[in-house]
Amino acid sequence: MSLVELIQQNRVGKIASLFETVEPVDIAGAAADLDDEELSRFEEMLDDPSLAKVIEVSEDRDRMRMVDHLGNHRLLFVFRFMEKDDIVDILGDMTIGRRKALVDLMKSEDRRTITELLRYPEESAGGIMTTRYIALRSTMTATDALEKIRQIGPKTEQIETIYIVDENRRLIGAVDLRDILLAEADEPMAAFMHEHVISIAPEEDQEEAARLVTKYDLNAIPVVSSGRILGIITVDDIIDVIVEEHEEDMMQLAGANVEEDLDTPLTASIKMRLPWLIVNLLTAFLASSVVNLFEDTIAQVVALSAIMTIISGMGGNAGSQTMSIIIRALSKDGVDREEARAQLVKEIFGGAMNGLIIGAITALVVIVVYRNGFLGVIVVLAMVGNMVIGGVAGLLIPVLLKKLGKDPALASSIFLTTVTDTLGFFLLLGLAQAFLPLIR
Amino acid sequence: MSLVELIQQNRVGKIASLFETVEPVDIAGAAADLDDEELSRFEEMLDDPSLAKVIEVSEDRDRMRMVDHLGNHRLLFVFRFMEKDDIVDILGDMTIGRRKALVDLMKSEDRRTITELLRYPEESAGGIMTTRYIALRSTMTATDALEKIRQIGPKTEQIETIYIVDENRRLIGAVDLRDILLAEADEPMAAFMHEHVISIAPEEDQEEAARLVTKYDLNAIPVVSSGRILGIITVDDIIDVIVEEHEEDMMQLAGANVEEDLDTPLTASIKMRLPWLIVNLLTAFLASSVVNLFEDTIAQVVALSAIMTIISGMGGNAGSQTMSIIIRALSKDGVDREEARAQLVKEIFGGAMNGLIIGAITALVVIVVYRNGFLGVIVVLAMVGNMVIGGVAGLLIPVLLKKLGKDPALASSIFLTTVTDTLGFFLLLGLAQAFLPLIR
Numbered sequence: 001m002s003l004v005e006l007i008q009q010n011r012v013g014k015i016a017s018l019f020e021t022v023e024p025v026d027i028a029g030a031a032a033d034l035d036d037e038e039l040s041r042f043e044e045m046l047d048d049p050s051l052a053k054v055i056e057v058s059e060d061r062d063r064m065r066m067v068d069h070l071g072n073h074r075l076l077f078v079f080r081f082m083e084k085d086d087i088v089d090i091l092g093d094m095t096i097g098r099r100k101a102l103v104d105l106m107k108s109e110d111r112r113t114i115t116e117l118l119r120y121p122e123e124s125a126g127g128i129m130t131t132r133y134i135a136l137r138s139t140m141t142a143t144d145a146l147e148k149i150r151q152i153g154p155k156t157e158q159i160e161t162i163y164i165v166d167e168n169r170r171l172i173g174a175v176d177l178r179d180i181l182l183a184e185a186d187e188p189m190a191a192f193m194h195e196h197v198i199s200i201a202p203e204e205d206q207e208e209a210a211r212l213v214t215k216y217d218l219n220a221i222p223v224v225s226s227g228r229i230l231g232i233i234t235v236d237d238i239i240d241v242i243v244e245e246h247e248e249d250m251m252q253l254a255g256a257n258v259e260e261d262l263d264t265p266l267t268a269s270i271k272m273r274l275p276w277l278i279v280n281l282l283t284a285f286l287a288s289s290v291v292n293l294f295e296d297t298i299a300q301v302v303a304l305s306a307i308m309t310i311i312s313g314m315g316g317n318a319g320s321q322t323m324s325i326i327i328r329a330l331s332k333d334g335v336d337r338e339e340a341r342a343q344l345v346k347e348i349f350g351g352a353m354n355g356l357i358i359g360a361i362t363a364l365v366v367i368v369v370y371r372n373g374f375l376g377v378i379v380v381l382a383m384v385g386n387m388v389i390g391g392v393a394g395l396l397i398p399v400l401l402k403k404l405g406k407d408p409a410l411a412s413s414i415f416l417t418t419v420t421d422t423l424g425f426f427l428l429l430g431l432a433q434a435f436l437p438l439i440r
Numbered sequence: 441m442s443l444v445e446l447i448q449q450n451r452v453g454k455i456a457s458l459f460e461t462v463e464p465v466d467i468a469g470a471a472a473d474l475d476d477e478e479l480s481r482f483e484e485m486l487d488d489p490s491l492a493k494v495i496e497v498s499e500d501r502d503r504m505r506m507v508d509h510l511g512n513h514r515l516l517f518v519f520r521f522m523e524k525d526d527i528v529d530i531l532g533d534m535t536i537g538r539r540k541a542l543v544d545l546m547k548s549e550d551r552r553t554i555t556e557l558l559r560y561p562e563e564s565a566g567g568i569m570t571t572r573y574i575a576l577r578s579t580m581t582a583t584d585a586l587e588k589i590r591q592i593g594p595k596t597e598q599i600e601t602i603y604i605v606d607e608n609r610r611l612i613g614a615v616d617l618r619d620i621l622l623a624e625a626d627e628p629m630a631a632f633m634h635e636h637v638i639s640i641a642p643e644e645d646q647e648e649a650a651r652l653v654t655k656y657d658l659n660a661i662p663v664v665s666s667g668r669i670l671g672i673i674t675v676d677d678i679i680d681v682i683v684e685e686h687e688e689d690m691m692q693l694a695g696a697n698v699e700e701d702l703d704t705p706l707t708a709s710i711k712m713r714l715p716w717l718i719v720n721l722l723t724a725f726l727a728s729s730v731v732n733l734f735e736d737t738i739a740q741v742v743a744l745s746a747i748m749t750i751i752s753g754m755g756g757n758a759g760s761q762t763m764s765i766i767i768r769a770l771s772k773d774g775v776d777r778e779e780a781r782a783q784l785v786k787e788i789f790g791g792a793m794n795g796l797i798i799g800a801i802t803a804l805v806v807i808v809v810y811r812n813g814f815l816g817v818i819v820v821l822a823m824v825g826n827m828v829i830g831g832v833a834g835l836l837i838p839v840l841l842k843k844l845g846k847d848p849a850l851a852s853s854i855f856l857t858t859v860t861d862t863l864g865f866f867l868l869l870g871l872a873q874a875f876l877p878l879i880r
Contacts, residue, residue: 021636025655153618160600178593196461214683215465217676235675236657243654246686247768254764255757262769262779270790273761277798280757284750291746298745305738305745306731310724317720321713324694328687329702339702346706353710358717
């Protein structure tokens with residue numbers, strides 16, 4: 001029986017027992033398809049812990065819809081069963097008025113933690129950390145530590161790595177639970193503590209946290225400010241960051257809005273797509289105005305209008321190849337000055353070489369079709385030139401964007417095609433105009 | 441002192457003590473920059489466990505270089521300290537001759553496991569699983585379980601989730617280590633076992649494993665064949681899969697080779713990029729031949745050569761937006777027939793609407809520049825047509841590729857631009873030819 005049918009027939013027991021056999025994320029998926037009235041009734045039929053679980057695993061938008069249907073008091077009861085970082089996410093997406101009302105209703109201890117967490121931007125390390133982790137003193141014995149882990153364990157997101165702090169909550173090391181299990185009863189934590197703990201500052205970008213966890217194969221990374229541990233980021237949140245950033249990159253490269261999906265209504269979709277199209281239109285005007293400059297030349301050698309799109313397009317293709325390699329290198333270990341210089345030389349020679357090959361093939365076709373050898377020579381020259389330009393621009397644009405503190409994936413592609421279209425047209429048509437008597 | 445200097449000065453002790461303060465992955469990074477002779481000496485200076493660690497965390501290419509410098513017997517000793525799945529990866533990248541020689545030299549038990557693992561493709565769930573996990577019987581008491589975990593724990597990659605098997609090694613459930621720690625001494629595993637365990641078949645793609653772990657926030661997923669547990673995939677390997685697939689998508693969309701990076705020599709780079717450029721050249725010829733068909737029309741209205749690149753480009757941009765949304769939807773929950781049909785309607789109306797707006801702006805500029813109202817009308821019609829075409833192609837191409845079992849990210853973009861360039865030129869120039877007397 002579907003979730004809708006269960007709701008319509010008021011089968012409270014059935015819905016409760018759903019949680020034994022169906023994963024919460026799948027229940028959340030079904031709930032996302034309910035209409036407003038059904039959703040309200042569904043939420044009434046769930047107890048607080050179950051509703052908390054469903055809200056936690058829902059997609060951002062569905063989550064806000066579920067929260068909007070709850071009164072402040074019910075929501076506070078539901079919050080009791082949720083992770084602090086998830087509560088902060090939800091509060092962050094609310095209107096300021098409601099957020100303030102909710103925080104004011106909280107117990108003073110919760111209010112302090114939540115207010116603290118709300119200070120960090122949503123996509124920073126502090127914004128995604130959880131405050132539920134295990135931190136012990138280095139003087140604690142293995143037996144005491146195990147007792148403590150038994151108590152706190154069920155409330156924490158991971159128990160394999162136990163953090164060790166001094167009397168001021170300064171992070172001084174970490175211990176593997178395996179070592180505690182193997183230790184003699186009265187051995188202190190200090191005996192098997194690793195002092196070299198990789199950590200991150202709360203204001204750092206979440207992508208940096210993901211990079212560290214990926215590189216060092218961690219199952220959690222502590223968030224540390226002036227030596228004190230504030231929280232940890234667990235690997236499941238890191239995976240969400242990686243997937244999210246991946247989607248953002250893909251969407252941004254294509255000028256699509258991360259928010260748009262199959263459920264987005266037509267009018268919203270039109271509005272989301274229009275701005276990027278207008279930006280592209282402006283760059284298209286720029287390239288087109290170059291063509292306009294050479295109208296007289298084209299009028300005399302109409303073949304140029306067919307050839308010019310090949311030159312501009314191939315420059316763009318060559319540039320995209322370079323750009324994707326550079327964007328990847330930037331996101332991994334960065335690109336230093338010396339590497340950039342070496343790559344520049346490679347792009348110039350590589351672009352020239354591939355330009356010669358691609359240009360020669362194109363020239364051959366042009367000579368066969370238009371029976372003009374000089375036109376072939378001009379095609380080769382323009383192709384070599386534009387493919388070198390593509391390679392160089394594909395290298396420099398993302399490097400410069402990164403240097404300016406921008407996301408290289410965001411705007412690289414539109415700058416690149418502007419360069420290769422405009423200069424591609426200019427090269428071919430300029431050469432054609434200069435040698436007009438030979439190709440007419 | 442740098443790693444090279446330590447090697448040159450034969451500072452064995454210093455190198456050994458490096459491992460106390462520097463992360464293995466950073467040592468591996470430094471080792472990657474050594475020349476062949478230095479690398480050989482570096483490997484001689486390390487003991488087997490340290491060398492195993494460095495090899496395990498090296499990038500694929502560096503890893504093979506390190507392995508190539510080792511004799512078969514030393515390598516077998518190093519293998520003792522490595523995970524089976526990593527050994528299989530290394531064997532899989534070797535020449536068949538050396539792989540066979542090594543497997544023949546192994547102890548019969550290892551040989552069986554390794555041969556078993558080598559059967560699975562490198563990018564399948566079976567290919568990335570580890571055989572080091574904890575599986576207990578449901579009748580075992582908490583005390584016995586804890587004793588077992590103490591013993592096996594240090595050899596396993598994760599200890600939070602303990603798998604429960606029956607007498608035939610069939611997977612029947614899972615237990616959280618927290619519950620074992622909290623249990624009464626003589627409680628059997630069955631008392632707090634979850635029966636609903638999400639698992640994956642060994643022949644499934646590694647991307648499916650990543651999707652399940654991401655969706656259900658698992659810290660490991662068991663690999664199960666006809667009910668029996670063969671191994672587990674841990675979350676750090678899942679992160680590697682996600683990052684790898686992400687990079688592949690980005691590189692493939694741009695036609696770059698995943699293997700190419702800043703270290704790739706010039707000639708290798710030229711060879712890697714050329715095939716994609718040639719494929720693009722062929723599609724460029726196709727679009728260009730449409731322009732060639734209408735040479736007479738262009739000769740009479742040269743403005744068309746400037747305008748046609750705007751029409752083709754904007755169709756491509758509109759299509760890319762749709763395509764990235766569809767590719768994301770396909771990789772998440774898939775797109776069913778009904779959703780595809782609804783989206784098709786949206787693309788047609790949305791494309792027409794944005795085409796009208798973008799077309800109107802373009803027409804305005806065209807009318808001002810060329811002082812011809814009819815040309816403006818033709819521009820609007822062609823723009824609406826090509827943006828609808830872009831939206832529809834952006835939807836259908838990835839959906840069809842997926843249906844044919846191909847990766848939608850791989851070849852979508854080149855098909856899309858072929859369609860929008862060719863039909864964009866055809867629309868504008870065809871309309872211009874039909875109404876030539878009005879715009880001349």
